[in-house]
Amino acid sequence: AELAADRFASDSTPAIVVFHRDGGLTDADRAAAEDFAAWASSDQAPDLVSSVVSPSMVPQDAGLVSPDGSTLTVIVGITGNPADESFTNAVEALRDRTSQIDSADLTVLTGGPAGLIVDFVSVFSQIDSFLLIVTVVLVLVLLILIYRSPVVALVPLFAVGVVFQMSDGVAAWIADVFGLSVNGQATGIMTVVLFGAGTDYTLFVSARFKEELTRVEDKEEAMRRTMAGVGGAVASAGGTILLAAAILLLAELRSYQSLGPVIAIAVALMMLAALTLIPAILTILGRWSYWPFRPRYRPDEPQASEGVVYGHIASFVLARPATVLVATVVLLTALIGGMLMWQPTYDRLESLPSDTESVKAFELLREGFPAGEVAPVEVYVQLPDGEQVTSPQGLETVGRVTEAFGNRDVVADVTSPAYPFGLQGPSAQQLAQQSDGSGGPPPGANSGSISEDGRVARIEVVLGQNPYTSSALDTIPDLRSVADNVANEVGLQPDDILVGGGPAEAYDTREANNRDTLVILPLVLLAIAIVLGLLLRSVVAPIYLAATIVFTYFSTLGLSVLVFNALGQDGVSSSVPFFLFVFLNALGVDYNIYLMSRIREESRHRELRDATSHALASTGGVITSAGLILAGTFSALMTLPLQDLFQLGFAVAAGVVIDTFITRTLIVPSIVALLGRWNWWPANPQPERRRRSDPAAAD
Structure with a gap:
């Protein structure tokens, strides 16, 4: 390139x-x-x-x-x-x-x-404003339905709006300074992540603040208790996304690299807002934050959340944890079966809507011409200093290279300055002799296939199949071997004959994506496990929580493949599995952190089974609300006319729903109940010991 x-x-x-x-x-x-x-x-x-x-x-x-x-x-x-x-x-x-x-x-x-x-520029130019409008409306409606209060619903939107303006400017500055490419897709994803994370953090703070207002009359004291309870969870949740974004800088693909700083800036600013701006706004508004259903000071009454839906779910799960665990694992394993239909796609045309003019034009070309002619492999031959492609020696060298590629079974035809009309047509030298008998360069031989300085020839290799299928991409290493071998035969260096073009770029993208998947994703998972270990002060809990993350990921991927096939989409965009893992886990870990930190907090005052029941009853509604909003924000991507973003939006939304309603609500509590005190190994917190060391707990 x-x-x-x-x-x-x-x-x-x-x-x-x-x-x-x-x-x-x-x-x-x-x-x-x-x-x-x-x-x-x-x-x-x-x-x-x-x-x-x-x-x-x-x-x-x-x-x-x-x-x-x-x-x-x-x-x-x-x-x-x-x-x-x-x-x-x-x-x-x-x-x-x-x-x-x-x-x-x-x-x-x-x-x-x-x-x-x-057509791509046209689509990307519409992404930012349209996605922002859809996301704001969707989040506002969900928040009003959840809280039944227009006041608290506007708090995260205000905070996210402030952070969005700041992060957009900072991201543009960093892209300019460090030379990173930030396109409409990156800023679109940043918008969704910002709204998802921002509303999650606001929910964590506002839900706990509402709970504390029923226990404490003074609003400032209620906020102090709130931040003491959830401040660490918010910081840890933001920290995991920052770590994941930083790890993206280690990726080979520039599209992954450039997304890292954009996400990191947005989430870092949002985390600071969740720890400062949002608590300040809620404290100023006090109980009016939840108008018209303002929480009243009722210290002697039990919390309502303990006696309704999630209280019953907690009782059900903890009464038969093994049964619940086996049933949910069987269900999610069945979804993983969808991976049997997995077929990645590397064709950029698949991303655009089918009614786009350039897509329809390419489809007509594919119908009328050999499949590989629409996107040929391009081979660049650089001759030694002083030698021109149009010279007799240059044309002979380029001709031998052309013939070497034409001898491969996977190649349908080859055109070059030496064979301007393909190997079946007359050579350039024959055409020149027929035209004027001079044997010089043929008329039109330069038509875009020879560089300005005359030393580099461009050869177009037409494959005998759709050049963007997996089997076609698998031929690129063979063609590069041909380039190395023929370079030696014609007296050139291996670096003098390079294989590029659309199919070769797609192959390189596939290989880089595979490398990033094998390197980056385990690092992201390790970073999440480390954060969980530090927060929970346990070795065991991060291990099984990381395992549930991986299990949820593959279940989501299997379900997504089934849905995309049902919709008639030709394969899954090659970037979807990577982004799904990063976003599902970096954002979904919020719920792990919120639930497990509450279980550990409650275990200071109760036996573990009791603590788990109380934590699930207290946080279940918040996690469900946050999950629905996060799923809703990512589903906004499904409204865009790009198949890549549609698939990413559906996959992350589906993964968040699975994580919210199955993994965090059923699987994790059942594992906690089965492991008992081993959850916190090597620590072994005991409620009695905590009461002796914590006078407030003893009260």
């Missing part, structure tokens, strides 16, 4: 205009295509149009007309930075022109790399 960018710096980005008619193109259709090409070559076309190639401009259509005659292409080169508005305007001008072609049943679409870039 670096060699291509360096030596082919002035290259244009091709827009592929596709003309298609079922049953075959007519003479009038071909004439319409040539008329369009003439317009694109004229002064009326956008200034950024640098080149136009149509079937009439090359011998024997030169691969621009499909074998069945149903599809032809006109290639329009567009210069400039694809991120600039002028580039987008140029592509839109082409689309406006093709929309004016009046011919019944003739489909004309503008796609190719230029069209794809413009």
Whole structure:
């Protein structure tokens, strides 16, 4: 990629205009295509149009007309930075022109790399504002339904709004200073994580504050007790996300690396707000925070939460923990079975909506042309100093390299400066001799396949199958071996022949993703276990809690695969499993921390089984509410027109629901009950000992 960018710096980005008619193109259709090409070559076309190639401009259509005659292409080169508005305007001008072609049943679409870039830019430009609106509305509705109070529902939204503005600016500054690429996908995910974590932390504080207000009359004392009880849990929950975000910096994929600082900044600021701003607001408002259902000071009355739904659930789980554990494990194991249908996808087109013009254009190309021709493998051959590709020696070298790739069974055809019309067509030298007998470089040999300095040739290797399938990507190492072998045969260094292009980039992405999955995810899990160990002062509890995290993850992945297949989606985006693990565990561990820290707190005053029952009854409603809000915020990603984000949104939302209602509510309490005092090993806290050392507890 670096060699291509360096030596082919002035290259244009091709827009592929596709003309298609079922049953075959007519003479009038071909004439319409040539008329369009003439317009694109004229002064009326956008200034950024640098080149136009149509079937009439090359011998024997030169691969621009499909074998069945149903599809032809006109290639329009567009210069400039694809991120600039002028580039987008140029592509839109082409689309406006093709929309004016009046011919019944003739489909004309503008796609190719230029069209794809413009469509991605269009989608990403809509993500931030749309996602923010959907998330705010969703969170506000859920908070009002949960608290039945508009006041406390607005507190997290206000805090998140302040943090969002700050983190957005800081993230942009860091991206500029450190050269990280922060796109719409990264900021969209940051928005969702910020709202999810922010509402979680606010719920932890506000729910405990409401509980303490029934025990303590003074609101400031109630907040002191609140922060003494949940402050450590909030800090630990935020700390796990910060650690996970920091670990992302160790990833090889830049998309994972760039997300780390963005998430870290947002969560760090949100954690500080949860420990300072939110308690301050709630303290100022006092009992009015929960208007119209203000909590009253009732120190002698039992807590309502102990006698309702989660009190009954706690009694049920603790009465038969082994049965509950086995039943839930069987259920989640069945969901893991969905992994048998696992099929990753590495095709960027799968991410865009099917009705996007560039996607429809590519689909027509795939129907009419060999599968690999739409996205060929690109091989770059760099000749020694002083040698030009168009020289007889240069063409001979490039020709031998071209033939070496053409001999592979997986290759359908190869084009290069030495074989401009493929291996089945005449060579460049034959064409030159036929044209003027000089034996010099053939006319048009430079058409984008030779670098500006003339020393680098670009060879296009067309695979015989869809270039983005797993089996096609598996051929890349073989093609790179061909490059190494032929380099030695023609007297070049291995680094002088490099294999790139879309399929090779997808292969490298797959390998980097596999590496990051094997390295980063265990580190994230280890970081979470360490935080849990420090918080709970136990070796045993972090082990089984980490095990439940992994179990929930694979159950969620299996369920997601089943749903995506049912929806007719072709595979799972390769990044979904990675992001699912990071977000499900970095955010879902909040509930582990909240529940287990409360169990340990209650075990100072009660026997463990009693402490577990009271903790589950007291925190169950909060965890459920927080889980629903977190699932809701991630489900907002499902409203976006990008399949990658739709899948990520569903997977995380489903995982949070499983974690909230099954793992944290049923599995963890049953394990705690079965292990008994071994939960805290090597510590062995006893309620009686705690009462002697804590006068307040003795009261």
